[in-house]
Amino acid sequence: MVLLRQKLLPRYLLLSCILALLLLISSFWRPQGERPDCGSAGRPCSTFHIQTSKPPLLEPWLEPGGGSALIKECPGQSFQAWRLLKYLKSSMAEDGDILLEWYLQGWDQLLEFMESLGTMVSFFSQKVREKTSLIRELSLRNSMKVQGKTSDRPTPPAFGLKDGTYRSVQSMVKAELNAGVVNFYHRTDSGCRTLLRLHRSLLWLKLMLEGLSEGPDADGRYKTPGELSRDAYMVALAPHHPWLLRQAAEVVFLALPDRKYFLQLVCVQKQEEATPVLRVIIHALTQVHRRTQQILEEHGMLELP
DSSP: OHHHHHHHHHHHHHHHHTHHHHHHHHHHOOOOSOOOOOSSTTOOSOOOOOOOOOOOSSOSOOOTTSTTOOOOOOTTOSOOHHHHHHHHHHHBOTTSOBBHHHHHHHHHHHHHHHHTTOGGGHHHHHHHHHHHHHHHHHHHHHHHHHHTOOOOSOOOTTTTOSSSTTSBHHHHHHHHHHHTOOOSSSOOOOHHHHHHHHHHHHHHHHHHHHHHHSOOOTTSOOOOHHHHHHHHHHHHTGGGSOHHHHHHHHHHHHHOOOHHHHHHHTTOSSHHHHHHHHHHHHHHHHHHHHHHHHHHHHTTOTTOO
């Protein structure tokens, strides 16, 4: 085992050196060629469907201050699980839609979580931050266009997301389809395409947290966060990444902190305490992911290039 690690180490060191270059490459990567015409309305022939399990039978929205609250305020850290839950709950409209202002604020908290894991995780967090910024920029641009305004003033906190075209996932999808900015065969910087990438990353985080909430295997061994992240990545993101990025992702998994560090991020010390807390977070992520999945699937958008 030691000899194997010694042989693999130079490979990972090399990959880490070119990580920044790969991030740049990924920004310009495009799928090559066109897919053959199939069906009507320019829709692709098939879509990738993600099976989602039923949520656990737990009270889903526990916040600090309640008598039975599981989610605690964690002093001295940027990521706060209770705040993430608040934003996820707020994003879920009564009609089954997802409100983008709260959805993106939820991602702001998830970015705090990711970036607290170390600089190597910037491999993922940098790309996610670019995507949340793009949707906000598109929303602001559209809002100012509707109002006939042009201004260099600082961007307002709501980014035009409180009402209008980018108020929700449904309204954004409808507007962008009508405007013809969504292309099913070539990349465009549409809000729909950008949301799909965030949607896949949300699945990656959800699957990783599900692994952290589970007990040990038959031998009493817990999987490491690196192993859990790799397993989740292979399901949620690897099928959509080129080979070079998949190899570079291995460096990130090696650099992740241990399980105890992850537990401290949700203000617990033991696995027994962490499991119910993580299940509440997983439940919230599952609800938001399921709704987004349904909307994108209804419009044939699960394979936007």
